[in-house]
Amino acid sequence: MAVSIPLLLLSVFASLAPLALATTFRDGDYIHTSRKAQFHQSRTNWQDLLGQHCPRFGIDRLVAVPIPKPQLAFGKGDTYKLQFSFDGDRHLTPWLPLLGEGAPAVPLIIVTLRRSGEELLGATAAVLDAPEEYKQRHPVLVAELHNVTHWPKHVLVHYRFDTRNDVDLDRGLYVLFPVGLLAVLALLLSALRGVQPKLAQFLADVTSEGTTAAAAMWKGSEGKGE
Template sequence: MCEHPARQQLLQRLALRLAALLLLGVASCRGSEFLEGDFIPAARRGQFHGQRTHWHDILGSHCPKFGVKRLVAVPLPQPVGHKVADEYKVQFSFDGDRHLTPWLSIIGKHAPSPPYVEVELVRTGNTIKSVSALVYALDQEDQRAHAPLVREFLNATHWPKHLLVHYRWRTQHEEDEEGGLLVLFSAGALVALLLGLNVARTYQDKLRAFLADVAGEQPGSGFGGAPTEKVE
């Protein structure tokens, strides 16, 4: 007789945990909120000779600004153990590691020479939705405009090198976020429905008896019984 309340409590705990996980997932995806022109926290790390460096914070002057298109030259100090023939890749993170770029080859036979990185940040309202990045070869006009940095970068023994990074922004409409909230609310409604069905199934005998008592004939109530005569 005691197993039904215990099972009900277990289902309630599971439902609460599921709802908490869904809310945490939405919160983590939403990320930080920024104002126009705010610096976006960023970090970088390198990969070469089968090993990876630790994450290093990027100075504010080299970070993206929210909603602002800009070109920066990110300094890359010489990694310990790096050899001239090693291929070198870099990875960036933004908004407290919520958004990572793929590994980008900037030195080696598979890298454009001289390289620059195009980073596209997608915004929804005041938050960053996603980040992507690609490496391209710097065209002749830009090579002339940044000649000292290009010469230093192409010099295999010169460190630190400065990697040109172009930040650009794309706006995604709010409707996409509303679709995510709709999925969340639908999941919550499904959990509530399943709990309701389980409760009804668990206590169906008691509910049936209760309804029978309410709808059944009760002497003197005037509902469902024989009509009574008025006494004068």
């Protein structure tokens, strides 16, 4: 089965496409971040955060992110959740309870961003009860959270990075191996197509010469009267 060179190139480009589309960052670059809220089973649209509330690539930092006021009145039995997206919605966190049932008294969101080289690989997040030292350092924020009528409130978000330098090598091998294999197969098929006519002619010549030699030997033996 013949494989055309354009088809091979298309396969190679398809295998390289995910790497080409990946966003690259330099240390200190702001990572595009959005948030949306959920309250009373309704959700807001994605809203972009200002740079001062976004993570910076490769730098651990603590920020106070404002959370939007719900359209309906917020009561003690209600639950208010938040979700983050990073790098143009490529990486999403789960829904994080900030107020109401299932939420800590003073929430602290821990966002772990996985990176390798200049690429952001993923994001995870969890909500914890803020340590006492955080509460003492941010008394205004604590007072806002406990005041039902005060909006906008702010929630502490700690961005931290998990660096995995070995991932680049692995991903490179995963890409290079199939690309190299496809290239070798293409060369073999191309060489086979070029050799096939010559091989067929060679076999035909050998068969013809063998038949002629056998006929000559048979006539020669008959002529000697054996």
